[in-house]
Amino acid sequence: MLGASKFDTRKRALGVCLVAAFMTGLDVSIVNVALPSIREGLRATEDGLQWTLSGYALTFGLLLVPAGRLGDARSRRTLFMWGVVLFTVSSAACGFAWNMHVLIMSRLIQGMAAGMLNPQVSGLIQQMFQGYERGRAFGALGATIGVSTAAGPLIGGTLVTAFGPDNGWRWVFLVNVPIGMVLLPLAWRVLPRPQLVHRRHQSMDPVGVLLLGVGVAGLLLPFIQRHQWEGTAKWLLIPAALAVLGGFVTWERLYRREPLVDLSLFRKRSYAMGSAIALFYFSGFTGIFFIFTLYLQSGHGYTPLQAGLSITPFALGSASAAMLGGHLVSRMGRRLVAIGLSMVIAGLLATMGATALVPGQGVGLATALPLLLAGMGSGLVISPNQAITLSEVPPAGGGSAAGVLQTGQRLGSAVGIAAAGSTFFGALGDGWTTAFRHGLVVVVLSVSVALVAALYDLVRSRRTSRRPGLTPPGVSPPGPDPGP
Numbered sequence: 089m090l091g092a093s094k095f096d097t098r099k100r101a102l103g104v105c106l107v108a109a110f111m112t113g114l115d116v117s118i119v120n121v122a123l124p125s126i127r128e129g130l131r132a133t134e135d136g137l138q139w140t141l142s143g144y145a146l147t148f149g150l151l152l153v154p155a156g157r158l159g160d161a162r163s164r165r166t167l168f169m170w171g172v173v174l175f176t177v178s179s180a181a182c183g184f185a186w187n188m189h190v191l192i193m194s195r196l197i198q199g200m201a202a203g204m205l206n207p208q209v210s211g212l213i214q215q216m217f218q219g220y221e222r223g224r225a226f227g228a229l230g231a232t233i234g235v236s237t238a239a240g241p242l243i244g245g246t247l248v249t250a251f252g253p254d255n256g257w258r259w260v261f262l263v264n265v266p267i268g269m270v271l272l273p274l275a276w277r278v279l280p281r282p283q284l285v286h287r288r289h290q291s292m293d294p295v296g297v298l299l300l301g302v303g304v305a306g307l308l309l310p311f312i313q314r315h316q317w318e319g320t321a322k323w324l325l326i327p328a329a330l331a332v333l334g335g336f337v338t339w340e341r342l343y344r345r346e347p348l349v350d351l352s353l354f355r356k357r358s359y360a361m362g363s364a365i366a367l368f369y370f371s372g373f374t375g376i377f378f379i380f381t382l383y384l385q386s387g388h389g390y391t392p393l394q395a396g397l398s399i400t401p402f403a404l405g406s407a408s409a410a411m412l413g414g415h416l417v418s419r420m421g422r423r424l425v426a427i428g429l430s431m432v433i434a435g436l437l438a439t440m441g442a443t444a445l446v447p448g449q450g451v452g453l454a455t456a457l458p459l460l461l462a463g464m465g466s467g468l469v470i471s472p473n474q475a476i477t478l479s480e481v482p483p484a485g486g487g488s489a490a491g492v493l494q495t496g497q498r499l500g501s502a503v504g505i506a507a508a509g510s511t512f513f514g515a516l517g518d519g520w521t522t523a524f525r526h527g528l529v530v531v532v533l534s535v536s537v538a539l540v541a542a543l544y545d546l547v548r549s550r551r552t553s554r555r556p557g558l559t560p561p562g563v564s565p566p567g568p569d570p571g572p
Contacts, residue, residue, distance in 0.1 A: 098216045101278045102225055104271060105209040108172060109229060110236045111267055112202035115144060115179075116501075117240030117377055121385075121392035122248055122257035126191070129257060136188040142312035142502075143192055144199040149304055149498035151203025154297045156211060156491025157348055164208040164215070165279040171204035172275060176268025183262035210490030214478060215280060220418045222475065227414010230471020234406030237374065238463065241381055242396030242403070249393045296339055296348035303333035307499055311506040349492055353481065359489070361545040362477025363496050365425065365538045369469055370497040371504030372534035376402070376436070376462075378505050379512045379527040387520030388449055398452035398459075405463025410471045417472035422546045424472045429539040431465025436532050440525045447521045469538075504534055 123137050132140075159167040178198040185191035209229065217225045247263065248256030306329025310322045340347040354360045377399060384390040384398055409428070416424055438458035446454035474493065481489040512527035 097278060100274075101212065101216060101280070102228065104274050104278055105168075105212055106228055106232045107267065107271055108168070108205050108275075109209050109232045111264055111271075112148075112175065112205055113233050113236030114240050114243065115198065115202065115261075115264070116148075116374075117237050118244040118260055119144075119240075120378070120381055121241050121244040121396065122260045125248055125253045125257040129254060130185070130188050130191065132188050136192065138313070139192045140188075140195055143195045144202070145498060145502060146305065146308055146312060147196050147199030148203045148206075149308060149495055149502075150301050151200050152207055152495045152498070153300055153349065153491040155204040156207030156489070157293075159208045159211055164211050165275070165281065167204055168208040168212070168279060169272060169275050171201050171208065172268050172272050174198075175201035175205065176265055176272070179261045179264035179268065183258045183260075183265070206494055207491040210474070210478065210494075212279065214481065214490070222479075224414040226475035226478075227411050227417070227471045230413065230474060231407045231410030231467060234410055234463070234466055234470055235403050238377065238399055238403030238406055239396075241377060241392070241399050245392030245394070245396035249391070293340075293343060293345070293348040296336060296343065299332055299336035299339060300348065303329045303336055304495060304499070305329075306332060308502050311502040350489070353489055353492075356480045357545060357548060358480050359477055361422075361541055362473050363493055364541045365429075365469075365473050365545075366477070366493055367496040367500040368534050368538040368541065369429070369473075369500070371500035371507070372432075372531040372538070373466060373470075373504070374501040375504040375508030375527070375531050375534075379508050379524060379531075382512065383520055383524040384452060387524070388451065390452065394452065398455065401456045401460040402463035402466070405460040405465075406467040406470075409464040409467025411467075413468045413472045414475070417475050420472075422476060422542055422549060425469055425476070426539060426542040426546055428465045428468025428472070429535060429542055432462050432469065432535050433465075433532055433539065435459060435462025435465060436528055436535070440528050443521050443524060451521075500534075504531070507534075 119141060123140070126132055126140065127137060130136075155167060155171075175198060178194050178201055181194035182191055182198060185194060213222065213225045213229065243263075244260050247259045250256065251259050306325045310317070310325050313322065337351065340349055340351055354363075380399060381395050384395040385392070390398065413424060413428070420427075435458045438461065439455050442454040442458055443451055474490075477493055478489060508527045508530045511530045512523045515523040515526040
């Protein structure tokens with residue numbers, strides 16, 4: 089009876105974590121369809137609209153690793169709750185913004201709050217669940233991430249349509265306020281208390297935090313501001329940022345106290361290869377929605393709601409397959425990720441074929457089944473890969489390790505959107521359909537690199553498994569199902 093009660097508590101805590109992950113993930117993509125209304129309502133410039141999107145991504149990426157480390161060292165529950173408070177307040181400020189300066193500043197703070205929240209979610213899952221249960225919990229998290237990102241345009245389009253072009257964009261932000269107000273007391277009640285967290289009173293490595301922050305910002309800014317900063321000088325930030333990150337690695341190796349990032353994690357193949365897969369997959373994954381929304385709305389005159397509905401098959405496929413992936417990852421390991429990546433590539437190639445066969449207004453319906461297949465593949469990639477990547481990470485360092493993993497995802501997203509978007513716009517002279525297919529080629533290439541990494545890891549794992557007494561990472565040894 090006591091065990092059942094403990095499981096119920098963990099299940100409720102997982103539910104709270106998933107709602108927070110959905111809320112922060114939704115704001116990555118929900119704003120896209122509201123940009124025309126924001127332009128009209130606040131007389132926004134192109135620079136202002138770009139920072140409305142990119143400011144969130146920038147501060148989100150900057151806070152992931154330091155916040156994950158702070159949660160590991162002090163209290164994940166406390167960081168989680170402060171993140172909810174900050175996200176709720178900043179969402180309200182976005183919704184009631186009276187000019188673009190207020191909106192941009194509020195979006196920057198909202199991104200910081202998302203960066204505080206997300207590593208705590210992964211760290212809490214690491215802390216509360218083990219073995220097969222952990223795989224299922226990460227399956228639920230993967231479904232949440234996939235659905236929130238893919239469903240953003242649909243939810244945003246629905247809100248703009250329901251509340252009208254004048255106030256609809258405000259509700260894209262204000263919808264977070266009641267969610268946050270409900271989430272806060274629930275988090276106080278069900279998340280593990282601070283004394284249950286592995287608390288360590290070590291240095292927070294301020295030099296490491298500064299070097300990592302400058303390096304990540306230097307990598308992100310040229311891609312985020314690719315259209316606003318004219319000329320090629322902005323790309324000089326990339327080698328400069330890489331040099332700073334090289335200094336960060338050197339500092340972490342020499343730092344006598346506990347460093348910000350445990351670099352020994354990258355000696356574990358499961359973590360190193362999983363991080364590489366996440367980087368390249370997210371550089372393709374997020375680019376799909378960016379160019380598809382542009383293609384439908386600008387190329388075929390779709391409304392925000394119609395464009396959102398056309399992307400829904402991907403979200404449905406991702407949600408359904410992610411839960412299945414959570415159940416199967418303990419038995420199939422990296423093989424499941426390779427299957428998922430192959431399905432994504434097949435679905436995107438079929439999507440390209442559908443746009444050639446049905447190039448007109450019916451393209452949204454023609455791409456439904458291919459996008460469903462790609463979405464199902466995505467569901468078998470995100471959550472199983474995260475479960476395998478973190479499988480050898482000690483629970484005490486789960487937040488920091490998850491922060492590094494998610495920072496790679498944010499970097500991949502920024503680079504992928506820039507690459508797919510630049511290719512898309514560069515091919516517009518040949519027509520919208522051709523431009524969309526060219527953008528999809530970039531997405532497919534990125535996902536293919538992730539597949540090569542997964543196959544390499546799979547081959548290495550099979551060689552390891554032939555050695556007596558060894559089990560590949562992410563695959564449970566033979567035995568009864570430990571699930572409840």
